[in-house]
Every structure is written in structure tokens, then in C-alpha cells.
Amino acid sequence: MDRPSPSLSQFVLKVHSRCDLSCDHCYVYEHADQSWRGRPKALPEQVLARTADRIAEHAAAHQLPAVHVVLHGGEPLLAGPGLLRRAAKELSRALSGVCALDLRIHTNGVLLSERFLDLFLEYDIKVGVSLDGDKASNDRHRRYADGRSSHPQVLRAVELLNRPAYRPLFAGLLCTIDVLNDPVDVYDALVALDPPRLDFLLPHATWDTPPPRPGPSATPYADWLDAVYRRWDAGGRAVPVRIFDSVLRTLRGESSLTESLGLAPADLVVIETDGTYEQADSLKTAYDGAPATGMDVFSHSLDEVVAHPGMAARHLGVEELSEECRSCPVVNSCGGGLYAHRYRTGSGFDNPSVFCPDLMELIVTVRDREAAAGPAVPLADLDVLAEGFGDAETVGRLVAAQLETDRDLIAAVADRAPHGDALADQARELLVDLDAKAPDAFDAVVAHPYTRSWGLRVLRGELPSLVSGGLAELAAAAAMHARRGDVVRVPVRDGVLRLPGLGSLSLAGHQGMAELTADAQEFTVRAGSRTLRIGWDEGVDGLNPYWNPVRLVEMPGWTVALEDTDPLRDSHQWPVSERLTEGEAKVWAEDLAEAWSLIRGELPRYAPGVAAGLRCITPLKAPDGSDVSAASREAFGAIGAARPATPDLLALLIVHEFQHVKLGAVLDRLDLYDTTERRTFYAPWRPDPRPLPGLLQGTYAHIAVTDFWRTRRHTAEGRDFDAAEAHFTRWRGQTAEAVEVLAGAGALTPLGERFVARMGDTVHQWLREPVSAAAQARAEGAAQEHRKSWIQANSRTE
Known part of the structure; x- marks a missing residue:
């Protein structure tokens, strides 16, 4: 399979190399690497311009949809509004017409003011703030050089960010863990500030300088985080917490949200104020010069940085981990921990994390607690649904929960793939990449109702031959949604190439494998000596004799698929219809339009939920010509029906069967x-x-x-x-x-x-x-x- 070459999409741009606080746990000033002493205080204009051009050059070469730039330090607000404005203008200029720019700034908050925030509003610069909890907890480390507390100034910064005008800029709070601080007090203090996200960081340490472990516990950091987790969970998970969300995602086989967990390749580089490229800042805690690459923005491209041995090693996934890590049962979640935390003199980074026992305990505890407790539905949503209705937001949360369930299912099926199966390995690799870089494409295929039907049948042993092939079909369909040119090998069975949620290709006489690729104009299928190039606007009815796309019925406020192509759509108690003729599909569409108009006009309390949660209708055969319909717990988002005599009855059928769909989703969780x-x-x-x-x-x-x-x-x-x-x-x-x-x-x-x-x-x-x-x-x-x-x-x- 052709894979995109390694690239970088995250950039930490140091706009100022000094800080106005003297935090004793800071990796920049208080750890082994002291390179900051010889660098310019503020980012020079020529470095800024060259950096912006290098990022744009790299984004264009790799066709990146977006890049993420964090303005950092030191303390970046020391750079002043003028330099920060120039940074935003230069980055926007260079990336205009190339890709989207996600621009952020991370600050200790003490200098944050309305002047800064008005600038950030102008350039949509999101703001993250460091705060270690209540005053006593924060003052343990985050003080001025003369010992004064920084807590009041940071609270004022958060108050500014919570004003309605500036709230859209608030990215969240970051807290470094000190196990001497009370975990519940820290969490409660942070949550009381109403942040949109929380992140808890392990303090930087190595095997040479291990973290403090006061008390008898062998896993004090896991214990501390577990106390927070229990408080977070008991409170209804009122705010996203990055480390917990990352553990939960990696346990489901998804990508992590942080570089300190999971096996996703590193795609981050730091640009210092003198224009030198460095690896992740956390490496400063290992040894003097550890992050250095020997490269700079004036003499080296970002492709050269990607090829640096330290960067290249972090694209190897599990293979770059120590032997002990590779044999660990939670390696897919832990990922060996933060790279810097593995360092030991003599063996370098070929070690588990110095926090290994804590990471193991945290992951296993979360896994076991989740398995025992199961997911839940908020009581407010439960009450709305129990009344018989469900607005778009409530049903949308059911949809999101079902998507997470289906993600878990795909991960479980992937584990069933035979060891060394090349087809499954390639499909899994592509799906992981799409999940990280084109998540909408990945989710569109995961959410196809009959993806769940396939997965459950595989896990029950009913479709043992469809493990690898089914994963390949999902990967091919997701690649078609992404349209970025991936080449996917996918099986043809009984002359049919299945593309879940999109349609099927009739390749009569061909067995074995086909090769599919999709770009913005068309998709191409190569099967044996046959090559089919199909434009995205071809083949709805008769334009292309091979391509049978799923027909979409688009109506005001609702688009629903008439799914008559998927071989695995037989999840309902009645036999499915064959592919509808053009005339039959037209009548279906006309009846659906009338039925939807009736629902919107006469049953308005059902319409938003139907539009949010009903993705497809599968035509059924009525053995005796009667009105039949069904919903299946194994196909969330779908109903099956034989077309009734009148649109009025079709409207009744839709609201009736969608009740089963909603209740089934509730019963999946409660x-x-x-x-x-x-x-x-x-x-x-x-x-x-x-x-x-x-x-x-x-x-x-x-x-x-x-x-x-x-x-x-x-x-x-x-x-x-x-x-x-x-x-x-x-x-x-x-x-x-x-x-x-x-x-x-x-x-x-x-x-x-x-x-x-x-x-x-x-x-x-x-x-x-x-x-x-x-x-x-x-x-x-x-x-x-x-x-x-x-x-x-x-x-x-x-």
C-alpha cells in the first residue's frame, strides 16, 4: 500500500525565551538542558518570516489539511502584542491558500489582559493557561522569583477568558501533578473555573533523576490520578480531561490525544528564538543538548528534520520501544510513556518510562472500572427520551455514544485478525492514519449501520472469513471519503466489491483482490486486467453499468440513504429487496418527501431526532404484500421497510421504528x-x-x-x-x-x-x-x- 511519507503538523514556536515566573518544576530552566541562556530573548523578525515559509513549504509538499502552531516560551506574553501580531500575520500570510492554520498560545496567564485578548480574537488564537489548582497547590511551585504567589493573577486571567466575548478563545487549563497536593482539592478548584478542558501532566523526570515518591505506595501518581478520575466520573465527567480521554480512546484502539500515551508517531517540532529546530521540549529534562537536531530554519527544510534519527525513531511505533515495553499487555495504551521519561545514562531511551508502574496501574484501573460500570446516559437526556421524543442535541449524543461503541467494535474485530495477515495489517494501518488525519472520513464509515452488523457477526464466529476482508472494505470506503489518493487493496467476493455506506461495484467474473484509489475528481478500481475510472457524479442510475452507489434522498433538514447495496444489510426480520430500479427509487424518494413533510408539519417533536439519528432506510420485501417494517439493535441508525401504500403510512412507520432505534441505543448504555x-x-x-x-x-x-x-x-x-x-x-x-x-x-x-x-x-x-x-x-x-x-x-x- 502506498503510504504518505512522514510529515510534521504540530509546531511549537518560541516567541520569547525568558519567563516572569520561577517555577521550580520547569523543564526549560530547572532541568539538565540550559541552552536557553545563549538564545535571543525575543523571536527576531527574520527567524519568524523564515519559519512561516518553512511550515508553508512543508504543508504544501505533504498536502496537509491543517497545521497546528503553539506560540510558546519561556512566557510568550513577554514578547508583547506587537511581536505576537507579527507572528500571527506571518503565519497567516504564508499558509494562505495552502492549508488551515490552528493557532494557539500557552501562557502562565499573569500578564494576560484585554489588549492581548482583543488581538487573539482578531486572529482566532486559542489560549491555554497553566494552573496547578487551588492557591496552596499552585503556590507550591508556581511563584515569582521573590517568592510571591502568582495565583491571583492567573485567576484574573481565567476570569477574562470566561467573559462571553473571550470565552471562544479559552482552550483549557494545564496542571502539573504534585502528589503532595490533595487531588480532589486540585480538581475541584480547577473545575470551579469552568474550563473547556483540563490536562494533568506528570512532572518531568528520568531514571537518573526519578520523580518524588513520598509515602508507602509504589504508584503514588496513579493513586493521585485515580482519585481525580473517581471525582470526575462521579460528577458526570463535566469537563473533558485529556489524560483520561486518551486512556479511554487508546483502550478502544483509537489514537491518543497526548504524546505521553499511545503509539501514534511524533509529528511535532520546536523552533527556538534563534531559528534552531529542536525535538520535543520535554527532552530538556534528559541531558544537556538532548533536544538538539543541529538544524535551523535558514539551512534546513522540515523534511530534513523529519529524517533526523531522533525524529525518525519516533515514527516506528511499537518497534522503537524497549523489549520490556513491547511485551507489555497495555503497550497500545501506554506507548512507553513520554519519550523523555525513558532516559537513563548508559541505555539512553531504550527503557520503559520512569513512571511505568503508575501508567500500568492507571490504565488497568480505568479499564477495569469502565468494564464494571459501563457507560451511562445523562439523566436530563434520559427524561427527554422517556417522554417519547428527543431533540436533535439529545439524539445527537446517542449518535455520538453509538459511534464510540462501534469504534470499540472495530478495535475488537481487528484483534481477531490472524497474526501476520498482510491485508488486515494494511487496512488497520490506514484506518488508524485516517482516524488521526481525516477523522470525518473514518467516522462516516464507522457510523454506517451495517458496520456494526458485520462486526458483531465476526465476533460471534458467524463470518470468520470476513475479518481481514471486512477491515479492508472499511479502509477502502474511508479512503473514498477522504479522497487523498491512498491506494487500498480490497477483496472482491462473488463478483461484488463492497464499499460500506457508499455502494458496491459489480465485477462479474472477477475473484480475488482489487486495488482502489480515490482523489478529488474520481475513484479508480483496478481488478485484474480491468481498470474503472468513475467520476463522483457518475453512476447514480445507468450512467455507469458497474457502479451501484447508495442513493441519497435529500429533503429540507434531512438526508437519508436508501440502502439497497450492502450485502450485509439483512439485519431485519424480513428479507431485503434487491437493488431498486430507477423507477422504484424515484417513487420511494417521492413518498419519503411527502412523509417527511407530514412529520415536520404534524409531528414536529419527532422530526429533529429523526433527522439527527436515522441515516438509512433499507427496502424490504413483504412476503404477502402487507406493510412490514423493522428496526435492529445490531444496526443503529437504520430501519427496514417495505414501501407502504401511502406516504402517510410511511410517516407512521418512520416515527414508529425510530422509537425502537432510540430505545435500543438507551438500552446499550443503561x-x-x-x-x-x-x-x-x-x-x-x-x-x-x-x-x-x-x-x-x-x-x-x-x-x-x-x-x-x-x-x-x-x-x-x-x-x-x-x-x-x-x-x-x-x-x-x-x-x-x-x-x-x-x-x-x-x-x-x-x-x-x-x-x-x-x-x-x-x-x-x-x-x-x-x-x-x-x-x-x-x-x-x-x-x-x-x-x-x-x-x-x-x-x-x-
Whole structure:
């Protein structure tokens, strides 16, 4: 597989080499490397201009979508507004038309003022602030040279950043750990400042100068972080914490958010005030000159920096780690820890981190606690969903949670790939790279509903032959979304090349492997002697006989896929339809447009959730021509349906089945009932006794059914009105009865009781709405007839 050559996308630009504080744990001034003494205090203009050009040159050569530049020091605010403005202007000038610029500044905050922040607003410069907690904790290390506290000035800086005008600039707070500080006091003090993100850093240390370990514990830093983690978790994880989020991501097989964890290659370089390139600043803690590359912006390109042995070694992943690290069970999460923390005189960096026991304990503790506790749904979201509805934000959080679940699933499937399987290894490598550099492309494929179906079947042993091939299909589809020219090998099975969520290619007569690449204009498939070049606007219906793309139905506020291409879409209880003809697809699209208009106009409380969470509809076959539809717990974001006779019924079907989709996502994250319950119950919409989960699902779905007929009364006339009122009357009563059965079953968890009570609140308010005597009689008659038929068909009632 052709892979992009190594590149750099993160740059730390030192705009000032001195500092106005005298923090005794600072790696720049207080550790082994003292190179700062011989450098200019402020960044000269010629160094600044040359640096900007070098970054732009590198970004253009590697077609980087964005670069990230941190203005740093020393203390960067000492450079003053004038120099900082020139830095922003030069970087913006050089990168204009080349790639996006993410510009940030990291400061101790003591000089931050409205003048600086107005400048940062002008150039969209995000601001990170160092603060070690409450006053006592912060003053342990972060003081002026004369011993004065810096805490009041930093609090004033945070107060400025929290003003509405400046809040969009606030990037977060960074705290260096001292185990002598109380972890809960530190966390509470930081959270009270309402930061958008927190980061906790281990103090810099090496095997030659190990970190303090007061007390009897062998893992005091893990213990300290665990106390914070428990506080964070108990408080609903009110703020993202980079180290915890990175542990959780790497445990799922995803990339880390910090260089101190995970196996992602280093892609960061430091440019000092004299224009010299250096490796990560943290190396200053190892030995004098450790970060040096011997290169500078005037004489060397950034490609030359990437080739420096110290930089190149950090692109080797697990292979550059010590033998002890390579055999460690948590190496994928730990990644050997921060590179600088591995140093020991004599063996260099060929060692585990000096914090190895702490990292191991932290990762294992988080892993085990997550496995035991399971994920959760915020109570506010649970209440909104339990009422039967769900706005775009609430359903959007369900979607995000399901995406994380599917990421975990892909990581688990990747672990099933045979050792040394080249196809799986190449696919996994590309997926990891896309996740890091083109996350939207990666997520689009992960979120395809039938990705989960494939993964679960593999893990159950139902599709053992589709481990490597399925990973390759995902990688190929993600590469098509990214359109950056990756070359992907992907299998062709039974003459079909599957591209999950995008479509399929018919390659009759070809078996084995194909090669796919995609750029901005087209994608190309090479299979044997056949080469197909397909433009992105080709092949929707008949323009290209080989390409069968998933058809998208675009409507105001909602785009949904008609998924009739994926061979693994048979997740529903009814057989799937073959590929729709052009005429059938057109009718589907017309009916969907009318159904969506009805939902938006008459059922507006359902529309935002449907638009946020329903990605595709899979056409089904109705064996007897009846209206059939289904949702599957194994295909979040999809429903299956045979096209009903009218758009009105299609609208009913959509809101009905999407209720199952939402509740399934809740049940993936919360236990609402005792899973050992084995009784069955009467359900007034089914001919057979239902287990408790089935009754819960049916009752929740019939909230939408009831509401549909409730609103149809306002637009129907004549017999249609009579029918709508009778349906409403029947289903409100029988849904209310089902709610009472659920509540009285004695099998709900406390959260389940809360959920069912909210369902009841919705239905019971509808019981107060007046209906005609004729509608009441028709509803009661239908209910009695169903109960009678049910009793006759089943040997006993429960």
C-alpha cells in the first residue's frame, strides 16, 4: 500500500525565551538542558518570516489539511502584542491558500489582559493557561522569583477568558501533578473555573533523576490520578480531561490525544528564538543538548528534520520501544510513556518510562472500572427520551455514544485478525492514519449501520472469513471519503466489491483482490486486467453499468440513504429487496418527501431526532404484500421497510421504528430492567406473549403510534377522521395499560422505573383529551376483540 511519507503538523514556536515566573518544576530552566541562556530573548523578525515559509513549504509538499502552531516560551506574553501580531500575520500570510492554520498560545496567564485578548480574537488564537489548582497547590511551585504567589493573577486571567466575548478563545487549563497536593482539592478548584478542558501532566523526570515518591505506595501518581478520575466520573465527567480521554480512546484502539500515551508517531517540532529546530521540549529534562537536531530554519527544510534519527525513531511505533515495553499487555495504551521519561545514562531511551508502574496501574484501573460500570446516559437526556421524543442535541449524543461503541467494535474485530495477515495489517494501518488525519472520513464509515452488523457477526464466529476482508472494505470506503489518493487493496467476493455506506461495484467474473484509489475528481478500481475510472457524479442510475452507489434522498433538514447495496444489510426480520430500479427509487424518494413533510408539519417533536439519528432506510420485501417494517439493535441508525401504500403510512412507520432505534441505543448504555426476568406479558399489538424487553420496546414505539393518530384527527375528514379518532382512542388506552403493566411488574431498575414513569406522563395527559362516544366504543370493541383472540391463541395469560 502506498503510504504518505512522514510529515510534521504540530509546531511549537518560541516567541520569547525568558519567563516572569520561577517555577521550580520547569523543564526549560530547572532541568539538565540550559541552552536557553545563549538564545535571543525575543523571536527576531527574520527567524519568524523564515519559519512561516518553512511550515508553508512543508504543508504544501505533504498536502496537509491543517497545521497546528503553539506560540510558546519561556512566557510568550513577554514578547508583547506587537511581536505576537507579527507572528500571527506571518503565519497567516504564508499558509494562505495552502492549508488551515490552528493557532494557539500557552501562557502562565499573569500578564494576560484585554489588549492581548482583543488581538487573539482578531486572529482566532486559542489560549491555554497553566494552573496547578487551588492557591496552596499552585503556590507550591508556581511563584515569582521573590517568592510571591502568582495565583491571583492567573485567576484574573481565567476570569477574562470566561467573559462571553473571550470565552471562544479559552482552550483549557494545564496542571502539573504534585502528589503532595490533595487531588480532589486540585480538581475541584480547577473545575470551579469552568474550563473547556483540563490536562494533568506528570512532572518531568528520568531514571537518573526519578520523580518524588513520598509515602508507602509504589504508584503514588496513579493513586493521585485515580482519585481525580473517581471525582470526575462521579460528577458526570463535566469537563473533558485529556489524560483520561486518551486512556479511554487508546483502550478502544483509537489514537491518543497526548504524546505521553499511545503509539501514534511524533509529528511535532520546536523552533527556538534563534531559528534552531529542536525535538520535543520535554527532552530538556534528559541531558544537556538532548533536544538538539543541529538544524535551523535558514539551512534546513522540515523534511530534513523529519529524517533526523531522533525524529525518525519516533515514527516506528511499537518497534522503537524497549523489549520490556513491547511485551507489555497495555503497550497500545501506554506507548512507553513520554519519550523523555525513558532516559537513563548508559541505555539512553531504550527503557520503559520512569513512571511505568503508575501508567500500568492507571490504565488497568480505568479499564477495569469502565468494564464494571459501563457507560451511562445523562439523566436530563434520559427524561427527554422517556417522554417519547428527543431533540436533535439529545439524539445527537446517542449518535455520538453509538459511534464510540462501534469504534470499540472495530478495535475488537481487528484483534481477531490472524497474526501476520498482510491485508488486515494494511487496512488497520490506514484506518488508524485516517482516524488521526481525516477523522470525518473514518467516522462516516464507522457510523454506517451495517458496520456494526458485520462486526458483531465476526465476533460471534458467524463470518470468520470476513475479518481481514471486512477491515479492508472499511479502509477502502474511508479512503473514498477522504479522497487523498491512498491506494487500498480490497477483496472482491462473488463478483461484488463492497464499499460500506457508499455502494458496491459489480465485477462479474472477477475473484480475488482489487486495488482502489480515490482523489478529488474520481475513484479508480483496478481488478485484474480491468481498470474503472468513475467520476463522483457518475453512476447514480445507468450512467455507469458497474457502479451501484447508495442513493441519497435529500429533503429540507434531512438526508437519508436508501440502502439497497450492502450485502450485509439483512439485519431485519424480513428479507431485503434487491437493488431498486430507477423507477422504484424515484417513487420511494417521492413518498419519503411527502412523509417527511407530514412529520415536520404534524409531528414536529419527532422530526429533529429523526433527522439527527436515522441515516438509512433499507427496502424490504413483504412476503404477502402487507406493510412490514423493522428496526435492529445490531444496526443503529437504520430501519427496514417495505414501501407502504401511502406516504402517510410511511410517516407512521418512520416515527414508529425510530422509537425502537432510540430505545435500543438507551438500552446499550443503561440497564432499565432485570435481565434475568423470564416472565411474558400480554401486548395489545401482538398475537403472542411478550418478554419484558419486548413489551417495553412495543410500549415505547406505541407512544409515537398514538401521537400519529392523535394529530391525524386535525387534518383528516369524514371517514378518515373517524378512523383516526378511533385509532387514537384505542392506542392511548392500551399504551397506558401497557405502561401500568411495566410499572407493576417488579422487574424494573430504578432508572427503568424513572423511564417508564415518564412514558406514563406522556400517555396519561392524552387520556384527558375529549373523544366522541362512537370513537370510544370502536376502540373498546377493537381492544376486546384483540384480547379475546390472544386468549384463544395462547394457552394462558400472564
